[in-house]
Amino acid sequence: MSQQCPHTAALTIDPMVADLAGETRTLCEGPELTKIELLGAPAWTITRHNLARRLLTDPRLVKDHTRWNLWQSGAVTREWPLIGMIDAGRSMFTVDGAEHRRLRIKTTRALAPRRLGELRPKIEQFTAELLGDLAEAAAGGDAVDLKQIFAYPLPMRVISELMGVPRSDHTMLLESYKKFFSLLTPHDERMRVYAELDDYYTELIKEKTAHPADDLTSDFIHDVAEGETPLTEAEVHGNLKALVAAGHETTVSLIITTTRALLANPDQLAAVRSGDRSWEEAIEETLRWDGPVIHLLMRFATEDITVGDLTIERGDGVVMSYRAIGRDRDLHGEDADTFDLTRPTANRNISFGYGPHICPGAALARLEAAIAVPALFERFPDIRSAMPISELGNLPVLTQNDPAAFPVRLGGA
Ligand code: STR
Numbered sequence: 001m002s003q004q005c006p007h008t009a010a011l012t013i014d015p016m017v018a019d020l021a022g023e024t025r026t027l028c029e030g031p032e033l034t035k036i037e038l039l040g041a042p043a044w045t046i047t048r049h050n051l052a053r054r055l056l057t058d059p060r061l062v063k064d065h066t067r068w069n070l071w072q073s074g075a076v077t078r079e080w081p082l083i084g085m086i087d088a089g090r091s092m093f094t095v096d097g098a099e100h101r102r103l104r105i106k107t108t109r110a111l112a113p114r115r116l117g118e119l120r121p122k123i124e125q126f127t128a129e130l131l132g133d134l135a136e137a138a139a140g141g142d143a144v145d146l147k148q149i150f151a152y153p154l155p156m157r158v159i160s161e162l163m164g165v166p167r168s169d170h171t172m173l174l175e176s177y178k179k180f181f182s183l184l185t186p187h188d189e190r191m192r193v194y195a196e197l198d199d200y201y202t203e204l205i206k207e208k209t210a211h212p213a214d215d216l217t218s219d220f221i222h223d224v225a226e227g228e229t230p231l232t233e234a235e236v237h238g239n240l241k242a243l244v245a246a247g248h249e250t251t252v253s254l255i256i257t258t259t260r261a262l263l264a265n266p267d268q269l270a271a272v273r274s275g276d277r278s279w280e281e282a283i284e285e286t287l288r289w290d291g292p293v294i295h296l297l298m299r300f301a302t303e304d305i306t307v308g309d310l311t312i313e314r315g316d317g318v319v320m321s322y323r324a325i326g327r328d329r330d331l332h333g334e335d336a337d338t339f340d341l342t343r344p345t346a347n348r349n350i351s352f353g354y355g356p357h358i359c360p361g362a363a364l365a366r367l368e369a370a371i372a373v374p375a376l377f378e379r380f381p382d383i384r385s386a387m388p389i390s391e392l393g394n395l396p397v398l399t400q401n402d403p404a405a406f407p408v409r410l411g412g413a
Pocket of ligand 1: 085
């Protein structure tokens, strides 16, 4: 695989995520446009807030992976373990321009803040149910995994409510996505998972075509306004799988990391409990400092793009390193590496992206965390980590901030 520039060595991004803090530090201390290597594939990454905002609104960068020079040359194929992150079917995630607006409009409407009121009672109900499961699991006084029992099932229930995915399929979906994201999944198995998920969504679309229900999948298929071009089956499929994947994986992370940040910083937890600071502020600072997305793959240059004295050449791939971007000292100050609920710039984070592709589910994600995290601390006021928090590691997932587990104790002393 060719290197665009022989003069600077590319930084290899570790798929095992053995030293996330070290990698983030290296990116933050390096240039705003850094050459990286992703499982053998060279790419650029953006490590600063301002450059990210500039490039995220630059129409010369597109999501269509067939524009990638490494795809065109055959250097990257379906064998590449991250292929599912970019070759994900035709959807709002992979298409730009006027077609992008067409693919996205129903979703932005369905997930608009004013519509979320309809979901709130459901989120509260699921939260209460899962808190009950936690209490039960902790009844013997043992440590329990907050991820497995509480954070992990909740967002899947919520996004499934919206999309019309039956509860009986959640376990299969969660297991499939675990294998989808893990870089320890062998190639053949990964291909099987891709195919099984595709078949699953094809069947679900058949079902919703024959029996429309009150969900967004059915609206994609049946609810076509005057003068609107209906979504093709492939577009419904792409959107559906994008929404289920995005809607669950990232929010699991946010619930864990917000809880973890507060437990690691008892003075700040106390400030939230006393009302000096809000849960929303804790969530926002977590999004900035320990957000769900480490590296977002990927955009491709349709023309040469000059950045300072470097050139992103036509066909090059460009990643957004959102974890490094959230710790940009130029914006957040010299103490950007500290979790601080009084930080005035916290809510300027772009952890949900920026520009036309900005996350359409941002308000839903914030709402889920703003229900789940306070409910957890109210139900279990003595909750504490069962392990030194600095020793908690991530799964071998390169793109996502995916804690392997979060063992906690819920009882009294
Ligand atoms: C996973 C596989 C799939 O079938 C469809 C998509 C499209 C949306 C992607 C998703 C992917 C992976 C996780 C993403 C999500 C959009 C937001 C989420 C990248 C590739 C983030 O982690 C930001």
